[in-house]
Amino acid sequence: MTRKLISSGSPFETQVGYSRAVVQGDWCFVAGTTGYDPETRVMPDAVAEQAGNALGVIGKALEEGGFSFADVVRATYYISDAAYWDEIGSALGAVFGDIRPAATCIVCGLVKPEMKIEIEVTALRQVA
Numbered sequence: 001m002t003r004k005l006i007s008s009g010s011p012f013e014t015q016v017g018y019s020r021a022v023v024q025g026d027w028c029f030v031a032g033t034t035g036y037d038p039e040t041r042v043m044p045d046a047v048a049e050q051a052g053n054a055l056g057v058i059g060k061a062l063e064e065g066g067f068s069f070a071d072v073v074r075a076t077y078y079i080s081d082a083a084y085w086d087e088i089g090s091a092l093g094a095v096f097g098d099i100r101p102a103a104t105c106i107v108c109g110l111v112k113p114e115m116k117i118e119i120e121v122t123a124l125r126q127v128a
Contacts, residue, residue, distance in 0.1 A: 006061050018031055020033070030120055047088055048091050067125060071126055072099055073122055073124045075103040077103065080109060084117065
């Protein structure tokens, strides 16, 4: 079974030693992804914008692995304040509204104070 490692180019990947995503057979595991702008490496203040950035990076990783958001079967959202739940709903719904993966949201501390959301997903390749 072939294993493919996918990088988004984030400096954290080499610094900490992880891949943005790992494809193993028909599965794709996307690491927790925060909301830094992938071009500028700046973290926006608005949690909805952070969610949108994270989803953009996740979408690119899925695509590079031969998957799409439609293949996502599990999503986990980590937010640093429960009040953010209502603010991220539209960004999450725009991507997952029709897909409806099994999902969990956890309120917790994140590793940097500017991080308000982190998203990880697991995808299973659709059988034709």
